[in-house]
Amino acid sequence: MTGNFNIAIVGGGAAGLLTACRLVSLGIDKIAVIDGNKEMGRKINATGNGRCNLSNLVAEPEKYYCDDPAFLAKLFSKYDISQILTFIEKDLGIRLAYKDGLVYPATYKAETVTEALLDYCNDGGVKFVNNFKVTQCKHLYGRFMLNNDITATNLLVSAGGTASPKFGTDGSSYKIYESFAKPEDFAEPVPSLVQFKTLESDTRKLNGSRYDCSVSLVTANDTLATENGELMFTNYGVSGICAMNLSGKFGRYTKETGKDVYLSINFMPKCNVEEEVKFRLEKFTKRTPREALAGMLSADLLDVILARAQNDKDRIPEIIKNFRLKVMGTMGFDHAQVTSGGLKLSSINENMELKSTPGLFSAGEVINVDGPCGGFNLHWAWVSAFAAADGIAAAIKNG
Numbered sequence: 001m002t003g004n005f006n007i008a009i010v011g012g013g014a015a016g017l018l019t020a021c022r023l024v025s026l027g028i029d030k031i032a033v034i035d036g037n038k039e040m041g042r043k044i045n046a047t048g049n050g051r052c053n054l055s056n057l058v059a060e061p062e063k064y065y066c067d068d069p070a071f072l073a074k075l076f077s078k079y080d081i082s083q084i085l086t087f088i089e090k091d092l093g094i095r096l097a098y099k100d101g102l103v104y105p106a107t108y109k110a111e112t113v114t115e116a117l118l119d120y121c122n123d124g125g126v127k128f129v130n131n132f133k134v135t136q137c138k139h140l141y142g143r144f145m146l147n148n149d150i151t152a153t154n155l156l157v158s159a160g161g162t163a164s165p166k167f168g169t170d171g172s173s174y175k176i177y178e179s180f181a182k183p184e185d186f187a188e189p190v191p192s193l194v195q196f197k198t199l200e201s202d203t204r205k206l207n208g209s210r211y212d213c214s215v216s217l218v219t220a221n222d223t224l225a226t227e228n229g230e231l232m233f234t235n236y237g238v239s240g241i242c243a244m245n246l247s248g249k250f251g252r253y254t255k256e257t258g259k260d261v262y263l264s265i266n267f268m269p270k271c272n273v274e275e276e277v278k279f280r281l282e283k284f285t286k287r288t289p290r291e292a293l294a295g296m297l298s299a300d301l302l303d304v305i306l307a308r309a310q311n312d313k314d315r316i317p318e319i320i321k322n323f324r325l326k327v328m329g330t331m332g333f334d335h336a337q338v339t340s341g342g343l344k345l346s347s348i349n350e351n352m353e354l355k356s357t358p359g360l361f362s363a364g365e366v367i368n369v370d371g372p373c374g375g376f377n378l379h380w381a382w383v384s385a386f387a388a389a390d391g392i393a394a395a396i397k398n399g
């Protein structure tokens, strides 16, 4: 297929589709959205277990990891959450529902979001190009040329990162910049929001059990980060939001230092564990320690803790508060929800345009910004799409 567009958007995911919608609302025409998949928005449909947790009422810049927090703060203050949710609700027509600060479509169906984005694009005459994997991008005679086929005056790369390649995000997005950006413009991608593989076999029998706890990522000398919430043991290690939120930090830290990292779990973070254990052992003197402590923690977990204590009652509180697991790695990009790394904020301007290449814009996960579970990553897709749309519209209008 050939074409000549004002803007070619590579990646018909959350960021690409919302940029197209915003451009339509700003009166821009000749927009093409290109995707390697046979349909647009495949990943959106899988988000939030099919319910699409599309934003979070506390989506503030401090919640994100990136290479330039001051730049990110400026973007978040220019494109605040009310502006974004108003566009989603009033312009795209998606009624919203709120649950403990998490924002969903009121239908609790991710397809509602994808369909609304596609319908708005269709109304605005956006051209969709499916099954078109961009493998090569050149800039010739003032135009970007994709695979020697599609040309456009401006280009938006919104082709995601390396996480969950089954949705079309296989890292080929970074190759699109090959002729334009330098290797130092990129932070090396690591998987984020992914499960941990751990060494110890004694927790394998807890496979499927969930605990409300506090989990820290630690080294021999330091605590790198702490998360509170639900942790789930698996037959390879641990999963659950609390653990997954630590995985990006783990990936970046081990890539940089190569040092050993452990998870330190406190199963009773809101309790004075020493007092509680002492009280029970003193009160139930006729019982075994196992019987005296029953009811304090689930039976299967208590068995593992007591086995680690090796009949030394004094060690029990410390094991409950600092239950160690050696991290052997993560389940990798195949299982990761997000990529940490990618095109650095320091290499683009506030119009989301590559400093070295006017007309080349970026949005979404391809950029070195990632957040925790809870709607933060889609929120970044929307914020960056708003910023890119303004930049692209200005570039088109100024000729």
Ligand SMILES: Cc1cc2nc3c(=O)[nH]c(=O)nc-3n(C[C@H](O)[C@H](O)[C@H](O)COP(=O)(O)OP(=O)(O)OC[C@H]3O[C@@H](n4cnc5c(N)ncnc54)[C@H](O)[C@@H]3O)c2cc1C
Pocket: 010, 011, 012, 013, 014, 015, 016, 034, 035, 036, 037, 040, 041, 042, 043, 044, 046, 047, 048, 049, 052, 053, 054, 055, 132, 133, 134, 135, 158, 159, 160, 161, 163, 164, 167, 168, 169, 170, 171, 172, 173, 336, 337, 338, 363, 364, 365, 366, 374, 375, 376, 377, 378, 379, 381
């Ligand atoms: C299972 C799962 C659940 C998730 N749940 C949530 C959630 O509930 N809330 C939340 O905030 N975040 C969630 N996320 C993260 C969120 O989906 C992403 O951060 C977000 O979709 C990124 O948007 P994007 O537009 O930048 O990239 P993507 O949505 O990944 O879209 C990129 C698109 O580019 C296309 N593409 C890639 N390379 C090329 C190429 N070379 N040529 C042409 N097309 C290309 C891909 O096919 C893809 O359609 C989840 C992720 C996963 C995997």
